[in-house]
Amino acid sequence: MIRFAYHGKDRIAEPHDHGILKGSVQLLSWQVAGRSSRPLPSWLLTKVDEITDLELMEQTFPGGRPTATGKHIKWDVLFIRVKPAKSQLHAVPKRKPG
Numbered sequence: 001m002i003r004f005a006y007h008g009k010d011r012i013a014e015p016h017d018h019g020i021l022k023g024s025v026q027l028l029s030w031q032v033a034g035r036s037s038r039p040l041p042s043w044l045l046t047k048v049d050e051i052t053d054l055e056l057m058e059q060t061f062p063g064g065r066p067t068a069t070g071k072h073i074k075w076d077v078l079f080i081r082v083k084p085a086k087s088q089l090h091a092v093p094k095r096k097p098g
Contacts, residue, residue, distance in 0.1 A: 009036065016081065018079045026046060
């Protein structure tokens, strides 16, 4: 979990994707607490160069979350994405021999 300020609002979020989108380095997070103009929790896309007071918290989170559409942002360059939470992984059935 991370704590940071963005556009004058303190936020607490789970960082999920980090990459370049439309020529800007950005971070996609699931904001769980702090101030926001939207009801929380909710997805938040931030320009990294506009984030201030960034802190890594001791609190962790289980992993990636599903999106409402089931699709992810189409990044120009994706640096890193958290792995899906174990509850989101689907076992692939084994094929029967023959």
